[in-house]
Amino acid sequence: MKKKNLSARFIGRFRSIQSVIFATVAILVLSAVVIVTGVSMRFTNTSIFENSSQYTQTIIQQMNQNIDSYIDYMENIAYLISSNEDVQDYLFSDEIDSEGRYRILKQFETILDSRSDIRNVGIISKSGRMLINNGSKSVNHDLDLNTQEWYTQALNSPEGPTLTSSHVQHIISGERPWVITLSRGIRDRSGSGEKEGVFFIDLNYSAISGLCDQSTVGTKGYAFILDAKGNIVYHPQQQQLYNELQTENISLIMDTDDDTVLTGTGNNGKLYSISRSDKTGWTVVDCTNVRELLSKSRQAQSIYVLTAVVLVIVALLFSRFMARSITLPIQKLRDSMKKVQEGDFSVSDVVVDSRNEIGSLTKSFDVMTRRIQELMEQNVHEQEQKRKSELKALQSQINPHFLYNTLDSIIWMAEGKKNEEVVLMTASLARLLRQSISNEDEVVPIANEVEYARGYLTIQKMRYKDKLEFQIEVDPSILHIPLIKLVLQPIIENAIYHGLKYKESKGLLIIKGFPKDGNAVLQVIDDGVGMDEETLAHIYDRHKVNYHSNGVGVYNVQKRLKLYYGEDYGITYESAPGEGTTATITIPGRQED
Template sequence: MKPVLRLPSPLFQFKSIRSSIAAAFSCLILVSVGITSFISYRLSADAVEKNSQAYLSEVMKQVGANIQSYFTNMENISTLALTNKDVKYFISNTVFISEADRRVYEKRISDMFQSILYTRKDIASIMVFGYNGKFVSDRRSTSLNPNAKPEEQLWYKQAKQEGGKPVVSSSHVQHVIQNEYRWVVSLSRELKSTDGIAGEGIFLVDLNLSVISEICSQVNLGKRGYVFIVDNGGNIVYHPQQQLIYSNLKSELIDKVMHTDSFVAYDGDESRIYSVHDTKFGWKIVGVAYTDELVTNKHTIQSSFLLLAVFGLAITLLLSFVLSHRFSKPIKNLQDKMKQVEKGNFDIRAEIEQENEIGQLGRTFNLMVGHTKELMSEIIRNEETKRKSELKVLQAQINPHFLYNTLDSIIWMAEGKKHEEVVLMTSALAKLFRASINKSDELVPIFIEIEHIRSYLLIQKMRYKEKLDYRIDVSQDIMACKTIKILLQPFVENAIYHGIKNKPGCGLITIASEEKDGKIVFTIEDNGLGMTPEQLRHILVPKTGTERGTGVGIANVHERIQLYFGTSYGVSFDSEPEKGTRVTLTIPRSE
């Protein structure tokens, strides 16, 4: 087997070299422009994004400073309680105060607290809880909630644990005062004795959460940007959408916030910048800004680079098409010549105007066309000769054993003085030979083919007597239609010699026809020995020489059907051992 030259697949699958050259030029320049534009864009966009992150970080530092300043003021208020003699005397464990004096001290302390609240609307309440069980607040008549135990509150425990240092709580509902429930942030600290060693009570300032909200809402981070606050335990102190957070309809990336200064979160095509600032009292101020709002000039940069790339591509395409047209024109001319040859014009020749590879290709083309013309003429002559000789061979290919046996039967009947049977068999044999040696066209009317097979079956019936029976059921509507010669005999012969002859009892051969979708379908069915799958696989394989017992040959019939009518027609077999064989022959309806 000769090695096959495999040409490499072209990079660009176009129908013309001109398009391929243009595409190659365009892609090379486009890739260069695209890579340069992309790198420049990424560098510019990254720089803008980093500047935006730095800006957001500075804003969060300022917010943190504002909140820190606010709580510093609250600490100063708590310092008043630490240094106030009335407060220290009131909660002292070493001094006994009468009921009358207690009321006086309560009034003076309450008046002081009220004066503070009068100037600070952001403070919800001020309270002092003495370890000696005494309590005083900014209200002169106040009842503690019997169900709320202050010493079990987190702000109380943390202040006592810190031993005098201010503690800022997370946001919570304050309910130590009876019939009051306020959403607040608490600043608490332990009040020490005069010597500064022993603790004597807890000072508490409750701050309205609206103050924190006001500080955070003043920050402009775009239409969708916002600020939220978490404490050192990861609990959200403030969020502009607090209700959605508590109802689990919205969530934040708390884990990243607790361990990262800044990061970018991606949600589909959107990205958000998170900037985290730590405060001295344990809170984390988190700014969230959407990149497309904060980096407003990012889209301008993107559009500029896109326009530059489109402009470069347009210039590239124009130049590439001009150059490709010039380079591909000789090839296009040669292609036109090839199309004429494809249509059957083998007298065309290419004009050679160049001495390069295109010129060599043209000369080779001229030689190839001339040689092809000679080969086609020779093939046509050989094919005509082959078909004529093949038909002659097929017509002459009558099984000599069949002829010998038939003549022997005639002699035997003549000796038995069965004159009518001799005449009948001799007449059938004559008709059979007449159809076989007929030198008319290969295509004959179906009624001639049916007459031929009747004669053949009659002879075989007279020979095998009760061993063989047959039925022919062919529609009269197709008798005038054309078919190839000797269509059915090889299959009937095969059924007799290989299916019925060696089968016990009587064998039956049925020949039938039907029309379907413009096709004529013949079926030859017998109840003989049948065939194995291995025999079926080889039944239609062409064989050389004369095939004993198959007349002109089953494979030859299949080949002739496809030769005259096309590969969609032919012969098929369906057989089972010991059950019989069914042959289907399909030809077109041809008047």
């Protein structure tokens, strides 16, 4: 009976959270020592290999990006030169313009002087015309271009430039440099689509080697590059490879889909990390010596085991204290969280005398609950204020723009001593300004907006005289529908600047309004010169239009309409060169306050 009571007391002690934490920590840490000692010896190598692979992958991916950016830059140079008018004239004109030839050579000389990584730059036509570098060096006319990969690929490639592997360039007499050639076919400008010439840039071998030398891991690691066919573009021991003094398992690298490949056995093995470029088709490979990785592995194992032993001792000494310090704060925090879970966000000031993570967590919990309660109360009010502020800010951009254009017209007439017209336009402007600022509401009936547009058109008609006529045809059934202020005027101004201003004969602008499918529709129609697809595509973009196109006004109106009515409403444009333009504004026909 006595033994039974002792057992019950012993078991009962371990029902408390303090005892459970102490016993759990002790068992887990002691178990960790055994597990770490046995397992680390087996798996540390794998960990080192994986970490090294990940690190190397990051490096060679960055190097691949650097190479892509470098090739992008060279492709831009190739595009600019091949599309140059002087180059086109030189290749395709029957007569050779000496001044054009001089400008081309001068441009080549500038490229060579500013870029030490470029060895040669030139253009070659099918007819045999050549301009290389600055023209001072003798061209190897005995070279059969049809045997040169960079030349034939450029002519046969359907699109874009081509990139060769490293090779010896023979284009300049007496020079045999190792280069990588970027070449681009030049199409006949007659429109036949045939390539009648080639522009090429020879990149110094050192340009690529400089990028690769920064990507090695360890003292014996190195990087090399293969092209899409498995040919070596760059290798630090390239001459030794050609002399078969060194080998690389290129077939394995090209055939694998993995990011890493391990070859060889034991300390003599190699770890290949692979990154492929979709742009160039090149494969960047980093080769790491396995012997170096294993030496790091043994050091890591020793440190890991020693650290585990120290952690066991520290854990046993402080596990009791940890259990006591954790229990009370957790219990108090748990009670408060239950109240929050039930929807009571008034919980605050949970008293926890603790300066560790639990104490910090408790204080953060208090701050969080108070902040949530405040945010819930402020959210609706702030959202409404934000919407109103954005509308006011957008609306405030319109008046100065319109005022500038109108005052510019008044100044123009005043300089022409048209005093009566100045007085009439100034009076009309004053009426418009009074109308635009007389109502502080952000919306007005469509009738008010139409009258505002009528006044604006009256001013513009005075400015353009017999070049502008306008008509207003608005269904009375929609005149009462609310519309945000200053919508029609920017669209009308845009119609004048885009269409009617450049029309040689008198232009007509029509404002229509009618109900449709439960919506109210307003249209601004002009019979001006219209807009091409590019201008029409950027009509809403305030960054891609000039000042006189009133892109700011159209962007402003579109932004305000969608902000106020939603994404289903706003402005749409229909236009074509010579066919006029129609701007259609759609808003809800029934609106709730």
